[in-house]
Amino acid sequence: MSTDFDILIVGGGLVGGSLALALRHSTLRIGLVEAVTDAERQASSASERALALSRSTVQILDGLGVWTAVAAKATPIQHIHVSDRGHFGKTRLHAADQGVDALGHVAIARALEDAIQTHLDGTPITRLCPARVMGLKAGPDSVLVSLRHHDENVNVSARLLVAADGGNSTVRSLLGIEQDVRVYGQTAIVTEVNTGKDTRFTAYERFTPSGPLAFLPLGRRKCSVVWTLKDPDAEDLLQQGTREFTASLQNAFGYWLGPITLGSRPQGFRLKLIRAEKMTDDRVVLIGNAMHQLHPVAGQGFNLGLRDAAMLSERILAQAGFDEDIGDGAFLSRYAEARRRDLGRVIRFTDTLVRVFSNDFPPLVVARNLALVTLDRLPFAKQLLAHQAMGYGNRL
Ligand SMILES: Cc1cc2nc3c(=O)[nH]c(=O)nc-3n(C[C@H](O)[C@H](O)[C@H](O)COP(=O)(O)OP(=O)(O)OC[C@H]3O[C@@H](n4cnc5c(N)ncnc54)[C@H](O)[C@@H]3O)c2cc1C
Known part of the structure; x- marks a missing residue:
């Protein structure tokens, strides 16, 4: 198994899985770490939740082929x-x-999860499942990550780590990023x-x-x-x-x-409205629920998370196309700046909806x-x- 990646995506849920799909035709070496096995996911009642998908979400999912x-x-x-x-x-x-x-x-949600998993099968993406992040440390050129994969400890490295591990993000906790609740x-x-x-x-x-x-x-x-x-x-x-x-x-x-x-x-x-206090750290970017957890009232959480994945994939492909470092701090800051407006608008909208x-x-x-x-x-x-x-x- 490869242990040296360009991108390591932690969390193969709706948002992390979509990001992996968006990058699957690139030459980047991608690892996808997921804690829950397919059999456990199939047995979970959480997958029975209904998701309201906006028209723009449908267009992105169409672009991903699912x-x-x-x-x-x-x-x-x-x-x-x-x-x-x-x-x-x-x-x-x-x-x-x-x-x-x-x-x-x-x-x-299950229909979407199934479609994403099916389309990930047969891609060159390395899937580590069941696996959990135990520790991480960013260096000048890469981030070193220790994983518990099945019953073994495995060390891997990546130029960029994407935290898509949901509302209780381990990556966010390990980095000590505070949340605004x-x-x-x-x-x-x-x-x-x-x-x-x-x-x-x-x-x-x-x-x-x-x-x-x-x-x-x-x-x-x-x-x-x-x-x-x-x-x-x-x-x-x-x-x-x-x-x-x-x-x-x-x-x-x-x-x-x-x-x-x-x-x-x-x-x-x-x-609750939960927002991480920052979207990026050294060679790390937070997307989906790991970054923002909205309440289900306005049906916006996945729609917003998918737009994180769509924009991040576009920018990664462009950066890699110019042979530039995809974990570069200035590059990640520009992505975070570009996402801030959409995030602020959706949060204001759902907040107003609840209050008014x-x-x-x-x-x-x-x-x-x-x-x-x-x-x-x-x-x-x-x-x-x-x-x-x-x-x-x-x-x-
Ligand atoms: C009742 C309800 C209704 C909703 N309705 C809507 C709606 O109508 N429209 C809408 O857009 N959104 C809706 N949402 C929100 C939507 O479900 C979430 O925004 C979306 O699932 C977030 O996806 P995610 O991939 O970021 O996180 P998650 O779906 O939480 O996925 C995170 C993944 O990371 C994995 N993971 C966690 N920790 C680790 C770890 N340490 N290592 C490795 N893997 C890990 C998990 O197993 C999981 O697969 C609703 C939510 C709820 C609860």
């Missing part, structure tokens, strides 16, 4: 319906008005429901006095639900039996999709209802909103 496999199992979002329960504000976006076949798609005192309850009426491929975002409630279509008669509530309210709901919980959910959402029945056990996720739309302060309720009504009447403003929803805020 979209065809994912599309076969994904649901197109043809309409977005935003409303405020018990108030007058409402706005609707339609794919046809934007001249596109879908504003985005909803896919189960914002706790919202809210919990997102995630579940699936079967619907009495056809979803007609509509995604609903409904603002209720208890918090925002999203229904994402999974085919015609099923939806993935993300319901955000204050921590104590969520705890109470999670204690309820199936019948009582379904009645509470139905009451909050209404009958837009007829009577609903529960399709999976509701799970609670505490809402979870708030029942009367002037704010009136303001957001007026905004929804105004949006519904102004084609230009709607087009801007649709542009954001499709993930074109920052074109790559």
